[in-house]
Amino acid sequence: MFSIGEFAKYGRVSIRMLRHYDAIGLLPPAHVDRSTGYRHYEAGQLARLNRIIALKDLGLSLQQVAAILDERVGVEEMRGMLRLRRAELEQVISDTAARLTRVEARLKTIEGEGRTPGADVVVKNLPPVRLAEVTGTAASFDPQDVGPVIDPLFAGLCHRLNAAGVTPVGPALARYRDAPDGGGAVVVHAGLPVAAEVRRVDDGVAVVDVPGVDLAATIVHRGSMNDVLPTSQALARWIDANGYRSTGYARELSLATPEDTSQWVIELQEPIVSI
Numbered sequence: 001m002f003s004i005g006e007f008a009k010y011g012r013v014s015i016r017m018l019r020h021y022d023a024i025g026l027l028p029p030a031h032v033d034r035s036t037g038y039r040h041y042e043a044g045q046l047a048r049l050n051r052i053i054a055l056k057d058l059g060l061s062l063q064q065v066a067a068i069l070d071e072r073v074g075v076e077e078m079r080g081m082l083r084l085r086r087a088e089l090e091q092v093i094s095d096t097a098a099r100l101t102r103v104e105a106r107l108k109t110i111e112g113e114g115r116t117p118g119a120d121v122v123v124k125n126l127p128p129v130r131l132a133e134v135t136g137t138a139a140s141f142d143p144q145d146v147g148p149v150i151d152p153l154f155a156g157l158c159h160r161l162n163a164a165g166v167t168p169v170g171p172a173l174a175r176y177r178d179a180p181d182g183g184g185a186v187v188v189h190a191g192l193p194v195a196a197e198v199r200r201v202d203d204g205v206a207v208v209d210v211p212g213v214d215l216a217a218t219i220v221h222r223g224s225m226n227d228v229l230p231t232s233q234a235l236a237r238w239i240d241a242n243g244y245r246s247t248g249y250a251r252e253l254s255l256a257t258p259e260d261t262s263q264w265v266i267e268l269q270e271p272i273v274s275i
Contacts, residue, residue, distance in 0.1 A: 001031060007041035011049045026066050027052060054078060058085045098144055101226050111230075120220070121238045126213035126251075126269055129173065131191030132161060132198065133206050137179055138186045141249070143226045146188060150174055153190035157205065161192065164201045168192040172257070175210070176249035186249075216251075216269045217244065224261040225252075228268075235268055244272040 008015045021027035022039065027048055029039035048069065055065040058081055134157045138149040154172060161168065170193035179185035191208070198207060217239050221231040232250065239246055250270040257264050 001040040001042055004029070004039045004041065007045070010043075011046055011053075013049065013053065021052065021062075024062060024066075026062060026069075051078065054082060058082065102142075102144060104227070121235060122218050123272075124216060124218060126216050126271075128212040129170070129193050129210050130196060130198065131173060131189075131208050131210055132157065132166065132168075132194045132201050133189050133191035133208050134160075134204065135190070135206070136188045138188050140184055141176065141186050143228055146176075146186070147225060150188050150190050153188065154192075157190055157192060160202055160205050161194075164205075166194055166198055166201055169195055172254040173210075174252040174254075176251075213269070213271045215244075215272050215274075217272050218267055218269045220255070221264075221266045221268055223264060225264065225266065226261075228266070232268060235270060239270065239272055243275055245275045247271045247273055 002010065004015055004018055008018055011018075018027065018039070018041075022029060027045065030042040030045060031040040032038070033040070051069060052062075052065055055068060055078075056062070060068070134153050136149045136153050139145040173191045173193065175189040175191065177187045177189075179187050191210075194201075194207065200207060217235060219231060219235045219238075221228050235250070236246070248271050250268040253267040253269060255265040255267055257266075
């Protein structure tokens, strides 16, 4: 047998916790010395302790833990419950990380308020281009909504072009427009420029001639597109401060997209008119 201190050490719990479990009848000691009141535990009781801790970490109350243990939950059932809880916690971690990314982007934007970009913005015309293009819909123009849509679109497009023996002749171009239902969703066009003689790829890819733009305000964003907000709002402030008006969503021309997204280089190209 083990003293309560030894049992706590092997179980990686506190003596106080074991005393509490004893008090509520969840894990009474195997033996209590009548003369001293000292508690003693058996090695076999570690199995019950492990289940108590695991079920607690699932978010169950001690009353719920007691009810489950009294029903003698098997190892496989326990493993299934733990896997489910692990998946839930992983989702919480993922959601929290995404929220922190959005907060950081907003903070960078706030820090940049009052500073109007000058040399960073270039006004130019955009030539027409023939694109092989696939399309999807994002819930909003928020990078957190666009990314999960556009990344698979580009991956699928590259695979289709490769299968068709079509080689892109320039960098990728993303275009956007409001979804027809007017509910805030955005239609996402992921395109790669192709030669003029390309008329067709396959049934899942549209070959479109995108007209040129007479006037566009452009700015280069460096880093993940999850952090694009400060750059896009800096461009908006420049447009407003210099007597222009935007006429649509900015295009995104991929100048460099290595595997490390923090090293991406993307040119935002926003069509504008003088006011």
